[in-house]
Amino acid sequence: MSNNSVDAIQRIRAIAEPASVEFLPFMRPDIDARDIDEVVAVLRSGWITSGSKVKQLEEKFVQQVGCEHAIAVSSATAGLHLVLHAMGIGPGDEVITPSLTWVSTVNLIHLSGATPVFVDVDRHTLMVTAEQIEPAITSRTKLIIPVHYAGAPLDQDSIRSVASRYSVPIVDDAAHALGTYYQGAHVGSRGTAIFSLQAIKNVTTAEGGVICTDDSHLAKRLRRLRFHGLGADAFDRKTNSRLPNAEVVEPGFKCNLPDMNACLALGQLDRLASSNARRAAIAQQYSQAFMSLDAILPLDRPVYTHEHAWHLFMVRVDTDRLSIGRDALMLQLKEQGIGTGLHFRAVHQHAFYKALPLTGAAKLENTNWNSDRLVTLPLFPGMSDADVDRVIVAVKTTVSRFAI
Ligand SMILES: Cc1ncc(COP(=O)(O)O)c(C=O)c1O
DSSP states (O other): OOHHHHHHHHHHHHHHSOOOOOOBOSOOOOOOHHHHHHHHHHHHHTOOSSSHHHHHHHHHHHHHHOOSEEEEESOHHHHHHHHHHHTTOOTTOEEEEESSSOHHHHHHHHHHTOEEEEEOOOTTTOOOOHHHHGGGOOTTEEEEOOBOOBTBOOOHHHHHHHHHHTTOOBEEEOTTOTTOEETTEETTSSSEEEEEOOTTSSSOOSSOEEEEESOHHHHHHHHHHTBTTBSSOSEETTTTEEOTTOOBSSOOOBOOOOHHHHTHHHHHHHTHHHHHHHHHHHHHHHHHHHTTOTTEEEOOOOSSSEEOOOOOEEEEEOTTTBSSOHHHHHHHHHHTTBOOBOOOOOGGGSHHHHTSOOBTGGGOHHHHHHHTTEEEEOOOTTOOHHHHHHHHHHHHHHHHHHBO
């Protein structure tokens, strides 16, 4: 084909297709040039797996969260795996958790041989409450794993008080809660909590997680369990290499976080307050804009004193007021160049779990209602005001087209 005909085809295409607007994803990580320089420096350093950058990350977590010990791992899922193992959770045990959570929690409980016991969530904050947890506690309950949802904190005082009355430990799923404060204290400053540093989180190492705990004995075990069960950290900071004669103290796993990942989060942690403030400003614009839309229901803010990390901005599609459901709304937004997410489809509705006899699954009215209606809108610090307006206009246009 001649150059002239190629030009002609391109001209026709340009007339036929509207000017393309860049697709707006529902999240984009907040990585700047200095973060990239950090990674390059680690790559050039000759030591790219766990070492001094992991140590720095853990120290920054101790500062940020106010916890006693921070143990970096390859994901929050890996962190929970280690914690379940360290706590000896296994066959015959019951672990209470919501079904409206990420699948990894329930997978790990199931794989440990224990029984997940599902409790319903508050219809408008999506978090479990002490009132929902208490009736699910039995003599076999060994652990409660509640979720701080979307960047808001759980009502920790009431949940802790129920758990301590029955002497059941809690491990907080704080995957969404970096920068989340409950009654003035950062989530994870007490007890044991697991944060995620996965790619869409407020601070990311691409994949990664941090366990925060005030239990020194648990911390020591988690440090060795994350690296084959070898004593100490198996990393000699003087020679910048592995301790040659480290011995297996107990059989462990392999879920240490490499330095080339850990270093990515150092600058992001320094910027966390300002990036979460930008998230809050965007959330405020959305909340304001959607107040006039009956068919779009944002989550409720908890009534107790808190600081929201605005990890996710989620709304529910009121299918009594809109002729299309959540999935169709997501498609409509996609056609308008707007990305969305779904956090989460209830775990008991996934193929594998549907086929199992599940404890508590028959009484999950609020979970089911939300699981069918939830959608996550774009929210990340790099969004411009024009991006936010684009989302608002796309949602409003779709709602006005399909309003009942
Ligand atoms: C509520 C919740 N818990 C746990 C996890 C697991 O985190 P990771 O991907 O770091 O294993 C996630 C991840 O998205 C999550 O959203």
